[in-house]
Amino acid sequence: MKHKHLIIALFISILASFLSCKHTPTDDINYVVLSGKVQHAHSDSLVLRKIGFSQNKQPYIIHLNKDSTFQDTLRDITDGLYYFEDHYSMQLFIKAGYNITMDINFDKENSTFRGKGAPENNVLSKYATVEHSLSKEKTFTHFCNLNENSFLRLNDSIYQVFIDFLKPFKDSLDKDFYFLMTQTWKYEKLDRIMDYKLFNKYYFKKKDFKLSANYPDPYDSINIENQRLINVDTYMQVLNKYMGSFYSKRNMSKDYAIKRLICLDSLFPKLHIKEAFAIQFADDLLGNTKYLDSSYQMMQNIVADTVGINHITEIYKDLKKIEQGQVSPDFLLKDVNGKEVSLKNLRGNIVYIDIWATWCAPCRAELPYLKALEKAMHHYNNMKFVSICIWDKETAWRKTIKREKMNGIQLFMNPEQESFLQAYHIKGVPHFIIIDKNGIIVDNNALRPSHPDLAQQLKNLL
DSSP, rough: OHHHHHHHHHHHHHHHHHHHHHTTTSSOEEEEEEEEEETSSSSSSEEEEEEEOOOOOOOOEEEOTTTTEEEEEESSSEEEEEEEEEESSSEEOOEEEEEEEEEOOOTOOOOOOEEEEEHHHHHHHHHHHHHHTHHHHHHHHTTTTOOOOHHHHHHHHHHHHHHHHHHHGGGGGOOHHHHHHHHHHHHHHHHHHHHHHHHHISSSOOOTTTOOOTOOGGGGGSSOGGGGGGGOOOHHHHHHHHHHHHHTTSSSSSSSHHHHHHHHHHHHHHHHHHHHHHHHHHHHHTTOSSOOHHHHHHHHOOOOOOOHHHHHHHHHHHTTTSSSTTTTOOEEEETTTTOOTTTTTGGTTTEEEEEETOOOHHHHHHHHHHHHHHHHTHHHHHEEEEEEEOOOOHHHOOOOOHHHHHOSSSEEEGGGGTHHHTTOOOOSSSSEOOOOOOOTTESSSSSOTSSTTTHHHHHOOO
16 A cells, blocks of 8 residues: 555656646747856946837846846847847847857957857857948948949949858858848848938939939839738838838828828738837837827727737827927036036027937938028027937037037937937937927927928917
8 A cells, every 4th residue: 555655646746747847948938048248348237129120119128247247037038139238239139049148349349159049149240240341331421422323233232242141151040030131131222222212302402313214113122911021120111111102192191190000001911010010110100290199099900919009008108298288308418518508497498409410311401491590580589499419429419510510509418318318209310399488398399490380480489
Protein backbone atom coordinates (compact mmCIF):
# COMPACT_ATOMS: atom_id res chain seq x y z
CA MET A 1 0.00 0.00 0.00
CA LYS A 2 2.89 2.28 0.88
CA HIS A 3 4.46 1.64 -2.52
CA LYS A 4 1.13 2.38 -4.23
CA HIS A 5 0.83 5.75 -2.48
CA LEU A 6 4.46 6.50 -3.31
CA ILE A 7 3.92 5.75 -7.01
CA ILE A 8 0.75 7.90 -7.08
CA ALA A 9 2.55 10.78 -5.33
CA LEU A 10 5.49 10.49 -7.72
CA PHE A 11 3.12 10.50 -10.73
CA ILE A 12 1.30 13.60 -9.44
CA SER A 13 4.65 15.31 -8.83
CA ILE A 14 5.85 14.57 -12.37
CA LEU A 15 2.49 15.66 -13.84
CA ALA A 16 2.53 18.92 -11.86
CA SER A 17 6.10 19.55 -12.97
CA PHE A 18 5.12 18.95 -16.60
CA LEU A 19 2.11 21.24 -16.41
CA SER A 20 4.02 24.01 -14.66
CA CYS A 21 6.70 23.91 -17.35
CA LYS A 22 4.25 23.99 -20.23
CA HIS A 23 4.85 27.74 -20.79
CA THR A 24 8.61 27.97 -20.58
CA PRO A 25 10.62 30.94 -21.89
CA THR A 26 11.12 29.02 -25.14
CA ASP A 27 7.35 28.65 -25.75
CA ASP A 28 4.93 31.40 -26.72
CA ILE A 29 7.60 34.04 -26.04
CA ASN A 30 6.27 37.59 -25.82
CA TYR A 31 9.31 39.39 -24.45
CA VAL A 32 12.86 40.42 -25.34
CA VAL A 33 15.93 40.79 -23.14
CA LEU A 34 18.27 43.72 -23.77
CA SER A 35 21.58 44.16 -21.94
CA GLY A 36 24.93 45.81 -22.46
CA LYS A 37 26.93 48.97 -21.90
CA VAL A 38 26.83 52.49 -23.32
CA GLN A 39 30.17 54.11 -24.10
CA HIS A 40 30.20 57.84 -23.24
CA ALA A 41 26.56 57.91 -22.10
CA HIS A 42 24.77 61.26 -22.45
CA SER A 43 21.89 60.38 -20.11
CA ASP A 44 21.01 58.12 -17.17
CA SER A 45 18.42 56.24 -19.21
CA LEU A 46 17.70 54.95 -22.71
CA VAL A 47 14.44 55.34 -24.62
CA LEU A 48 13.19 52.62 -26.95
CA ARG A 49 10.63 54.04 -29.38
CA LYS A 50 8.80 52.09 -32.13
CA ILE A 51 9.33 53.32 -35.67
CA GLY A 52 6.05 53.41 -37.55
CA PHE A 53 2.84 51.69 -36.54
CA SER A 54 2.36 50.30 -33.04
CA GLN A 55 -0.83 49.81 -31.05
CA ASN A 56 1.14 50.63 -27.90
CA LYS A 57 2.50 54.14 -28.53
CA GLN A 58 4.27 54.49 -25.17
CA PRO A 59 8.09 54.24 -25.36
CA TYR A 60 10.07 51.86 -23.14
CA ILE A 61 12.45 53.48 -20.66
CA ILE A 62 15.61 51.51 -19.73
CA HIS A 63 17.61 52.89 -16.79
CA LEU A 64 21.40 52.80 -16.78
CA ASN A 65 23.47 51.69 -13.81
CA LYS A 66 26.23 53.98 -12.51
CA ASP A 67 28.77 52.24 -14.75
CA SER A 68 26.48 52.80 -17.80
CA THR A 69 25.49 49.14 -18.01
CA PHE A 70 21.89 47.98 -18.33
CA GLN A 71 19.71 44.91 -18.45
CA ASP A 72 15.96 44.82 -18.92
CA THR A 73 13.21 42.44 -19.98
CA LEU A 74 10.54 44.06 -22.14
CA ARG A 75 7.22 42.24 -22.30
CA ASP A 76 4.38 42.40 -24.84
CA ILE A 77 6.65 44.20 -27.30
CA THR A 78 5.76 44.60 -30.97
CA ASP A 79 8.20 43.16 -33.52
CA GLY A 80 9.90 45.71 -35.76
CA LEU A 81 12.32 48.60 -35.99
CA TYR A 82 12.90 50.90 -33.02
CA TYR A 83 14.84 54.02 -32.23
CA PHE A 84 17.18 53.44 -29.28
CA GLU A 85 18.08 56.84 -27.84
CA ASP A 86 19.86 58.82 -25.19
CA HIS A 87 20.42 62.32 -26.66
CA TYR A 88 21.56 60.55 -29.83
CA SER A 89 19.86 57.70 -31.60
CA MET A 90 20.40 54.42 -33.42
CA GLN A 91 18.07 51.79 -34.85
CA LEU A 92 17.35 48.36 -33.37
CA PHE A 93 15.42 45.45 -34.84
CA ILE A 94 13.48 43.63 -32.15
CA LYS A 95 11.49 40.43 -32.27
CA ALA A 96 9.87 38.36 -29.53
CA GLY A 97 12.43 35.93 -28.11
CA TYR A 98 15.50 38.04 -28.86
CA ASN A 99 18.18 38.20 -26.18
CA ILE A 100 20.64 40.85 -27.30
CA THR A 101 23.83 41.96 -25.57
CA MET A 102 25.23 45.18 -26.98
CA ASP A 103 28.18 47.51 -26.75
CA ILE A 104 26.78 50.91 -27.73
CA ASN A 105 28.68 53.93 -28.95
CA PHE A 106 26.22 56.59 -30.09
CA ASP A 107 29.01 59.06 -30.92
CA LYS A 108 30.90 56.85 -33.39
CA GLU A 109 27.92 54.86 -34.73
CA ASN A 110 29.81 51.57 -34.45
CA SER A 111 27.83 49.55 -31.91
CA THR A 112 28.25 45.75 -31.77
CA PHE A 113 25.78 43.02 -30.81
CA ARG A 114 25.88 39.45 -29.49
CA GLY A 115 23.23 36.82 -28.81
CA LYS A 116 19.90 36.03 -30.45
CA GLY A 117 19.05 38.97 -32.72
CA ALA A 118 22.69 39.97 -33.22
CA PRO A 119 22.96 39.32 -37.01
CA GLU A 120 20.14 41.73 -37.85
CA ASN A 121 21.39 44.45 -35.53
CA ASN A 122 25.02 44.16 -36.61
CA VAL A 123 23.77 44.65 -40.18
CA LEU A 124 21.75 47.69 -39.02
CA SER A 125 24.88 49.14 -37.44
CA LYS A 126 26.81 48.70 -40.71
CA TYR A 127 23.86 50.12 -42.65
CA ALA A 128 23.98 53.30 -40.53
CA THR A 129 27.48 53.94 -41.89
CA VAL A 130 26.35 53.39 -45.48
CA GLU A 131 23.34 55.64 -45.00
CA HIS A 132 25.49 58.35 -43.41
CA SER A 133 27.78 58.31 -46.46
CA LEU A 134 24.74 59.17 -48.61
CA SER A 135 23.18 61.71 -46.23
CA LYS A 136 23.94 64.65 -48.54
CA GLU A 137 22.52 62.94 -51.62
CA LYS A 138 19.31 62.04 -49.77
CA THR A 139 18.51 65.60 -48.64
CA PHE A 140 15.86 67.46 -50.62
CA THR A 141 18.07 70.57 -50.80
CA HIS A 142 20.54 68.50 -52.82
CA PHE A 143 18.32 66.44 -55.09
CA CYS A 144 15.89 69.28 -55.83
CA ASN A 145 18.76 71.21 -57.42
CA LEU A 146 19.29 68.43 -59.98
CA ASN A 147 17.54 68.27 -63.32
CA GLU A 148 14.92 65.55 -63.71
CA ASN A 149 17.11 62.90 -65.36
CA SER A 150 19.98 63.42 -62.90
CA PHE A 151 17.57 63.16 -59.97
CA LEU A 152 16.01 59.93 -61.24
CA ARG A 153 19.43 58.36 -61.81
CA LEU A 154 20.51 59.39 -58.31
CA ASN A 155 17.30 58.04 -56.78
CA ASP A 156 17.75 54.68 -58.50
CA SER A 157 21.40 54.56 -57.42
CA ILE A 158 20.64 55.23 -53.75
CA TYR A 159 18.06 52.44 -53.72
CA GLN A 160 20.43 50.03 -55.46
CA VAL A 161 23.29 50.81 -53.05
CA PHE A 162 21.09 49.74 -50.13
CA ILE A 163 19.82 46.60 -51.88
CA ASP A 164 23.36 45.57 -52.87
CA PHE A 165 24.53 46.21 -49.31
CA LEU A 166 21.96 43.78 -47.90
CA LYS A 167 22.32 40.96 -50.46
CA PRO A 168 25.42 39.25 -48.98
CA PHE A 169 23.65 38.90 -45.61
CA LYS A 170 20.29 37.69 -46.93
CA ASP A 171 20.58 33.99 -46.01
CA SER A 172 21.62 34.73 -42.42
CA LEU A 173 18.91 37.27 -41.67
CA ASP A 174 15.41 36.98 -40.25
CA LYS A 175 12.91 37.01 -43.16
CA ASP A 176 10.73 39.67 -41.53
CA PHE A 177 13.78 41.91 -41.10
CA TYR A 178 14.76 41.47 -44.74
CA PHE A 179 11.22 42.30 -45.87
CA LEU A 180 11.06 45.35 -43.59
CA MET A 181 14.35 46.81 -44.82
CA THR A 182 13.79 46.23 -48.54
CA GLN A 183 10.26 47.66 -48.38
CA THR A 184 11.52 50.62 -46.35
CA TRP A 185 13.95 51.47 -49.15
CA LYS A 186 11.34 50.89 -51.86
CA TYR A 187 8.90 53.36 -50.34
CA GLU A 188 11.67 55.78 -49.40
CA LYS A 189 12.51 55.86 -53.11
CA LEU A 190 8.85 56.56 -53.99
CA ASP A 191 8.75 59.24 -51.30
CA ARG A 192 11.65 61.08 -52.94
CA ILE A 193 9.86 60.91 -56.31
CA MET A 194 6.91 62.66 -54.65
CA ASP A 195 9.11 65.19 -52.85
CA TYR A 196 11.04 66.19 -55.96
CA LYS A 197 7.84 67.58 -57.45
CA LEU A 198 6.43 68.90 -54.17
CA PHE A 199 9.53 70.78 -52.97
CA ASN A 200 10.43 72.27 -56.35
CA LYS A 201 6.91 73.49 -57.07
CA TYR A 202 5.63 74.62 -53.68
CA TYR A 203 8.59 75.23 -51.35
CA PHE A 204 11.31 76.45 -53.71
CA LYS A 205 8.59 78.08 -55.83
CA LYS A 206 10.31 77.52 -59.16
CA LYS A 207 7.88 79.23 -61.52
CA ASP A 208 9.15 77.46 -64.62
CA PHE A 209 9.36 74.02 -62.98
CA LYS A 210 7.71 71.31 -65.05
CA LEU A 211 8.03 67.52 -65.11
CA SER A 212 8.37 65.58 -68.33
CA ALA A 213 5.64 63.27 -69.63
CA ASN A 214 7.90 60.33 -68.76
CA TYR A 215 8.29 61.24 -65.08
CA PRO A 216 7.29 58.14 -63.05
CA ASP A 217 3.98 58.11 -61.22
CA PRO A 218 4.87 56.99 -57.65
CA TYR A 219 1.28 56.02 -56.93
CA ASP A 220 1.32 53.23 -59.52
CA SER A 221 3.60 51.15 -57.29
CA ILE A 222 1.68 51.52 -54.01
CA ASN A 223 0.21 48.32 -52.60
CA ILE A 224 -2.91 49.22 -50.61
CA GLU A 225 -3.87 45.68 -49.58
CA ASN A 226 -0.74 44.08 -48.05
CA GLN A 227 -1.24 44.35 -44.28
CA ARG A 228 2.42 43.48 -43.59
CA LEU A 229 3.35 46.90 -44.93
CA ILE A 230 1.79 48.78 -42.01
CA ASN A 231 5.04 48.11 -40.10
CA VAL A 232 7.03 49.94 -42.79
CA ASP A 233 7.20 53.59 -41.72
CA THR A 234 8.06 54.94 -45.18
CA TYR A 235 5.03 53.07 -46.60
CA MET A 236 2.72 54.81 -44.13
CA GLN A 237 4.27 58.20 -44.95
CA VAL A 238 3.73 57.56 -48.67
CA LEU A 239 0.10 56.58 -47.99
CA ASN A 240 -0.37 59.92 -46.23
CA LYS A 241 0.91 61.80 -49.31
CA TYR A 242 -1.12 59.54 -51.59
CA MET A 243 -4.28 60.67 -49.80
CA GLY A 244 -3.16 64.28 -50.18
CA SER A 245 -2.95 63.78 -53.92
CA PHE A 246 -6.34 62.04 -53.97
CA TYR A 247 -8.36 64.75 -52.22
CA SER A 248 -6.53 67.66 -53.92
CA LYS A 249 -8.09 66.53 -57.21
CA ARG A 250 -11.60 66.45 -55.73
CA ASN A 251 -13.97 68.96 -54.20
CA MET A 252 -13.67 67.84 -50.58
CA SER A 253 -13.74 69.43 -47.13
CA LYS A 254 -10.79 71.75 -46.62
CA ASP A 255 -10.25 70.50 -43.08
CA TYR A 256 -7.01 68.51 -42.83
CA ALA A 257 -8.33 65.67 -40.67
CA ILE A 258 -11.83 65.35 -42.12
CA LYS A 259 -10.65 64.96 -45.71
CA ARG A 260 -8.03 62.38 -44.74
CA LEU A 261 -10.49 60.33 -42.73
CA ILE A 262 -12.96 60.40 -45.64
CA CYS A 263 -10.13 59.24 -47.93
CA LEU A 264 -9.41 56.28 -45.68
CA ASP A 265 -12.86 54.86 -46.40
CA SER A 266 -12.69 55.72 -50.09
CA LEU A 267 -9.23 54.33 -50.85
CA PHE A 268 -8.40 51.40 -48.61
CA PRO A 269 -10.40 48.15 -48.72
CA LYS A 270 -8.55 46.53 -45.82
CA LEU A 271 -9.89 47.59 -42.41
CA HIS A 272 -6.59 46.82 -40.70
CA ILE A 273 -4.71 49.34 -42.87
CA LYS A 274 -7.33 52.01 -42.12
CA GLU A 275 -7.04 51.26 -38.42
CA ALA A 276 -3.23 51.33 -38.46
CA PHE A 277 -3.22 54.66 -40.29
CA ALA A 278 -5.71 56.25 -37.87
CA ILE A 279 -3.67 55.10 -34.86
CA GLN A 280 -0.25 56.06 -36.24
CA PHE A 281 -1.37 59.52 -37.38
CA ALA A 282 -3.77 60.22 -34.52
CA ASP A 283 -1.65 63.13 -33.23
CA ASP A 284 -1.38 64.61 -36.70
CA LEU A 285 -5.07 64.20 -37.53
CA LEU A 286 -6.59 65.40 -34.26
CA GLY A 287 -3.96 68.11 -33.85
CA ASN A 288 -4.74 69.66 -37.25
CA THR A 289 -8.50 69.97 -37.32
CA LYS A 290 -11.03 72.66 -36.53
CA TYR A 291 -13.57 69.90 -35.87
CA LEU A 292 -12.00 67.95 -33.02
CA ASP A 293 -15.18 66.23 -31.80
CA SER A 294 -16.28 65.16 -35.31
CA SER A 295 -12.79 63.89 -36.21
CA TYR A 296 -12.59 61.93 -32.96
CA GLN A 297 -15.97 60.31 -33.69
CA MET A 298 -14.89 59.35 -37.22
CA MET A 299 -11.71 57.75 -35.84
CA GLN A 300 -13.70 55.78 -33.29
CA ASN A 301 -15.75 54.34 -36.17
CA ILE A 302 -12.56 53.21 -37.92
CA VAL A 303 -10.57 51.80 -34.98
CA ALA A 304 -11.83 48.61 -33.35
CA ASP A 305 -8.74 47.76 -31.29
CA THR A 306 -9.13 48.66 -27.59
CA VAL A 307 -5.51 49.76 -27.16
CA GLY A 308 -5.80 51.93 -30.26
CA ILE A 309 -9.06 53.50 -29.04
CA ASN A 310 -7.45 54.28 -25.69
CA HIS A 311 -4.49 55.93 -27.44
CA ILE A 312 -6.77 58.09 -29.58
CA THR A 313 -8.93 58.99 -26.58
CA GLU A 314 -5.89 60.13 -24.57
CA ILE A 315 -4.86 62.44 -27.41
CA TYR A 316 -8.43 63.75 -27.74
CA LYS A 317 -8.63 64.55 -24.02
CA ASP A 318 -5.24 66.31 -24.10
CA LEU A 319 -6.27 68.40 -27.10
CA LYS A 320 -9.50 69.44 -25.38
CA LYS A 321 -7.25 71.11 -22.78
CA ILE A 322 -5.71 73.37 -25.45
CA GLU A 323 -8.87 74.29 -27.34
CA GLN A 324 -9.80 77.90 -27.97
CA GLY A 325 -10.58 79.62 -24.68
CA GLN A 326 -8.23 77.53 -22.52
CA VAL A 327 -5.20 78.96 -20.70
CA SER A 328 -2.07 78.20 -22.70
CA PRO A 329 0.72 76.04 -21.27
CA ASP A 330 3.84 78.10 -20.53
CA PHE A 331 7.46 77.88 -21.66
CA LEU A 332 10.73 79.25 -20.28
CA LEU A 333 13.40 79.55 -22.97
CA LYS A 334 16.49 81.63 -23.73
CA ASP A 335 16.78 84.15 -26.54
CA VAL A 336 19.87 84.86 -28.67
CA ASN A 337 21.38 86.94 -25.85
CA GLY A 338 20.81 84.30 -23.18
CA LYS A 339 17.87 86.13 -21.59
CA GLU A 340 15.06 83.91 -20.31
CA VAL A 341 11.64 84.52 -21.84
CA SER A 342 8.34 82.97 -20.75
CA LEU A 343 4.85 83.19 -22.20
CA LYS A 344 3.69 84.51 -18.84
CA ASN A 345 6.11 87.45 -19.20
CA LEU A 346 4.38 88.36 -22.45
CA ARG A 347 0.92 88.83 -20.89
CA GLY A 348 -0.74 92.02 -22.13
CA ASN A 349 0.31 91.27 -25.72
CA ILE A 350 -1.18 89.32 -28.57
CA VAL A 351 1.43 86.61 -29.20
CA TYR A 352 1.92 84.89 -32.55
CA ILE A 353 4.16 81.83 -32.07
CA ASP A 354 6.09 80.27 -34.95
CA ILE A 355 7.54 76.84 -34.11
CA TRP A 356 10.17 75.95 -36.69
CA ALA A 357 13.54 74.35 -37.51
CA THR A 358 16.43 75.46 -39.71
CA TRP A 359 16.38 72.21 -41.73
CA CYS A 360 12.64 72.48 -42.50
CA ALA A 361 11.91 73.65 -46.08
CA PRO A 362 8.28 74.71 -45.39
CA CYS A 363 9.53 76.67 -42.34
CA ARG A 364 12.09 78.54 -44.43
CA ALA A 365 9.49 79.18 -47.13
CA GLU A 366 7.40 81.07 -44.54
CA LEU A 367 10.26 83.31 -43.34
CA PRO A 368 9.84 86.08 -45.95
CA TYR A 369 6.10 86.26 -45.20
CA LEU A 370 6.75 86.35 -41.45
CA LYS A 371 9.26 89.20 -41.82
CA ALA A 372 6.82 91.12 -44.02
CA LEU A 373 4.04 90.62 -41.47
CA GLU A 374 6.26 91.81 -38.61
CA LYS A 375 7.22 94.89 -40.62
CA ALA A 376 3.59 95.68 -41.46
CA MET A 377 2.56 95.42 -37.79
CA HIS A 378 5.66 96.88 -36.09
CA HIS A 379 3.73 99.96 -34.92
CA TYR A 380 1.41 97.83 -32.74
CA ASN A 381 3.26 97.82 -29.40
CA ASN A 382 1.13 95.05 -27.93
CA MET A 383 1.75 92.61 -30.80
CA LYS A 384 4.63 90.15 -30.28
CA PHE A 385 6.07 87.66 -32.73
CA VAL A 386 7.85 84.73 -31.10
CA SER A 387 9.84 82.15 -33.07
CA ILE A 388 10.83 78.95 -31.26
CA CYS A 389 13.45 76.76 -32.95
CA ILE A 390 13.09 73.06 -32.03
CA TRP A 391 14.78 69.72 -32.81
CA ASP A 392 17.86 71.55 -34.05
CA LYS A 393 21.46 72.55 -33.40
CA GLU A 394 21.99 75.87 -31.65
CA THR A 395 24.82 76.81 -34.02
CA ALA A 396 22.55 76.32 -37.06
CA TRP A 397 19.84 78.39 -35.32
CA ARG A 398 22.19 81.32 -34.67
CA LYS A 399 23.59 81.24 -38.21
CA THR A 400 20.11 81.23 -39.73
CA ILE A 401 18.93 84.16 -37.59
CA LYS A 402 21.95 86.18 -38.71
CA ARG A 403 21.81 85.17 -42.38
CA GLU A 404 18.05 85.71 -42.74
CA LYS A 405 18.07 88.89 -40.57
CA MET A 406 15.21 87.50 -38.51
CA ASN A 407 13.32 89.86 -36.21
CA GLY A 408 10.92 89.29 -33.34
CA ILE A 409 11.71 87.25 -30.25
CA GLN A 410 13.99 84.36 -31.23
CA LEU A 411 14.06 81.41 -28.80
CA PHE A 412 15.82 78.04 -28.83
CA MET A 413 14.36 74.89 -27.26
CA ASN A 414 16.57 72.06 -25.96
CA PRO A 415 15.24 68.45 -25.80
CA GLU A 416 14.68 68.64 -22.03
CA GLN A 417 12.45 71.73 -22.47
CA GLU A 418 9.83 70.13 -24.68
CA SER A 419 6.89 70.09 -22.24
CA PHE A 420 5.32 72.96 -24.22
CA LEU A 421 5.48 70.88 -27.43
CA GLN A 422 4.07 67.85 -25.65
CA ALA A 423 1.16 69.83 -24.23
CA TYR A 424 0.27 71.02 -27.75
CA HIS A 425 0.93 67.57 -29.27
CA ILE A 426 3.28 69.13 -31.83
CA LYS A 427 4.76 66.38 -34.02
CA GLY A 428 5.90 68.43 -36.99
CA VAL A 429 7.02 71.85 -38.14
CA PRO A 430 6.11 74.52 -38.95
CA HIS A 431 3.36 75.03 -36.41
CA PHE A 432 1.70 78.32 -35.46
CA ILE A 433 -0.22 79.39 -32.34
CA ILE A 434 -2.05 82.59 -31.37
CA ILE A 435 -2.38 83.62 -27.70
CA ASP A 436 -4.43 86.60 -26.50
CA LYS A 437 -3.45 89.32 -24.01
CA ASN A 438 -4.57 87.22 -21.04
CA GLY A 439 -2.63 84.11 -22.01
CA ILE A 440 -5.75 82.44 -23.44
CA ILE A 441 -5.52 80.28 -26.56
CA VAL A 442 -7.10 81.89 -29.62
CA ASP A 443 -5.94 79.25 -32.11
CA ASN A 444 -3.72 76.23 -31.37
CA ASN A 445 -3.20 75.58 -35.08
CA ALA A 446 -3.14 79.06 -36.56
CA LEU A 447 -2.84 80.31 -40.12
CA ARG A 448 0.64 80.50 -41.64
CA PRO A 449 2.26 83.90 -42.29
CA SER A 450 1.73 83.35 -46.03
CA HIS A 451 -2.06 83.14 -45.57
CA PRO A 452 -3.75 86.36 -46.75
CA ASP A 453 -6.25 86.38 -43.85
CA LEU A 454 -3.73 86.19 -41.00
CA ALA A 455 -2.90 89.91 -40.73
CA GLN A 456 -6.56 90.88 -40.38
CA GLN A 457 -7.16 88.14 -37.80
CA LEU A 458 -4.32 89.50 -35.64
CA LYS A 459 -5.50 93.12 -36.04
CA ASN A 460 -9.00 92.10 -34.90
CA LEU A 461 -7.51 90.86 -31.62
CA LEU A 462 -5.62 94.09 -30.81
